[in-house]
Amino acid sequence: MSTIISVHSFRGGTGKSNSTANLATLMAARGQRVGVIDTDIQSPGVHVLFKLEPDQMQHTLNDYLWGNCTIEQAAHDVTERVGLPPGSPGRLFLVPSSVRSRDIVRILREGYDMGLLNDGFRHLIELLKLDVLIIDTHPGVGEETLLSIAMSDVMLLILRPDHQDFQGTAVTVEVARQLDIPRMLLLVNKTPTSYNPDDVQRQVERSYDCPVAAVLPHSDEMMTLASGGVFVLQYPQHTITQSYNRVVDQLL
Amino acid sequence: VNPSEPAAPETAVSETAGEVQVRLLRDIGAWPIREGVRSTDLTALDEPLRSALNAAVRQGQTTLRVFAGGLGLNPEQAQSVLELLLSRGALRLSGAEPEPSYQVRLARSGRSGGELWQRVSTALDRRLVGGDPDQTAEPPPAEPPADEHGPADQTDDRAC
Numbered sequence: 111m112s113t114i115i116s117v118h119s120f121r122g123g124t125g126k127s128n129s130t131a132n133l134a135t136l137m138a139a140r141g142q143r144v145g146v147i148d149t150d151i152q153s154p155g156v157h158v159l160f161k162l163e164p165d166q167m168q169h170t171l172n173d174y175l176w177g178n179c180t181i182e183q184a185a186h187d188v189t190e191r192v193g194l195p196p197g198s199p200g201r202l203f204l205v206p207s208s209v210r211s212r213d214i215v216r217i218l219r220e221g222y223d224m225g226l227l228n229d230g231f232r233h234l235i236e237l238l239k240l241d242v243l244i245i246d247t248h249p250g251v252g253e254e255t256l257l258s259i260a261m262s263d264v265m266l267l268i269l270r271p272d273h274q275d276f277q278g279t280a281v282t283v284e285v286a287r288q289l290d291i292p293r294m295l296l297l298v299n300k301t302p303t304s305y306n307p308d309d310v311q312r313q314v315e316r317s318y319d320c321p322v323a324a325v326l327p328h329s330d331e332m333m334t335l336a337s338g339g340v341f342v343l344q345y346p347q348h349t350i351t352q353s354y355n356r357v358v359d360q361l362l
Numbered sequence: 363v364n365p366s367e368p369a370a371p372e373t374a375v376s377e378t379a380g381e382v383q384v385r386l387l388r389d390i391g392a393w394p395i396r397e398g399v400r401s402t403d404l405t406a407l408d409e410p411l412r413s414a415l416n417a418a419v420r421q422g423q424t425t426l427r428v429f430a431g432g433l434g435l436n437p438e439q440a441q442s443v444l445e446l447l448l449s450r451g452a453l454r455l456s457g458a459e460p461e462p463s464y465q466v467r468l469a470r471s472g473r474s475g476g477e478l479w480q481r482v483s484t485a486l487d488r489r490l491v492g493g494d495p496d497q498t499a500e501p502p503p504a505e506p507p508a509d510e511h512g513p514a515d516q517t518d519d520r521a522c
Binding site: 212221222223224225228229231232253254256257259260261262263285288289290292 | 398400401402404405412413416417419420422465466467468469470471487
């Protein structure tokens, strides 16, 4: 039985794509067959963390939605590219969105068939025999993003300890409940190191009546890496890596 | 009240399944479905239809038996609801074996209104004529005009 996880945030810049890439990599390192699909079609970015250059994308999610390829043709095996050892039992696949400006504009202009996207999720799981499909969503509560949540078994909602995030996250949590999401976890990211993580966790859990999977500190190492790779592979002993591992424990 | 009728789940007042069926048919008839089901529908519909459609979206598809269970109706009662949803374009038949299955017919994602994106698209095409069609970003102008302060892409947007 595979699991669809949507990784979401109300606002941009919370570390959504970074968390997606790190969690997916850890899952694959544990032997899981993991797919990541970048549904942030308006502002794609997770491919950067997997070191997939635009000229290496033979097909993208856009091509699938326009009927130019099958969903598996848009899936790229990035297992070795990301730095996982060759021959490892887990596999990591990425369905990127196009970064070509004309493709992004076309999506904005024409929209796309949401039913086809839902079918694509199911076919991808079946064809690639995925244990987990992670959906990297566009931030906010737009129509497309909400339907991605509606299709998911678990939502990981990422927020920063910031008043703007707090208010917006409350909206997202409530909408996700209206969509009957079976399971919801919060991830507090970029927390100032002066904060007590236990206090933050208690406060956030009380505010949203929702479990916090982890409170991750702001990290200069993460900032310095600047999406130039997957953090958990670059810093396997770091406290953030340990925290991501605990999140994976809760997701699998 | 027919005691043989299944109890409808999560209704505010104690309705019989027959009453739920009548209410659902009335509500679906008044539901302004446009090009399929939207996420706002999945949050705003009354129970038990909201939960049943959400479950169908999450599972990918549903059958009459499963759908009836979600609505708290027997299959005969649910059949009329399902047929109305099919005729209104909220569901579509997705398979026949081993029993008919149905998918929620999701609306296309919203298209941006107005001509903005058509004009942006035209501007991009114009700028990319003779260039590499696969290029991901347009190079900035060698020297911005004196009255321009932003990058080249913003110039296009302002031109709209």
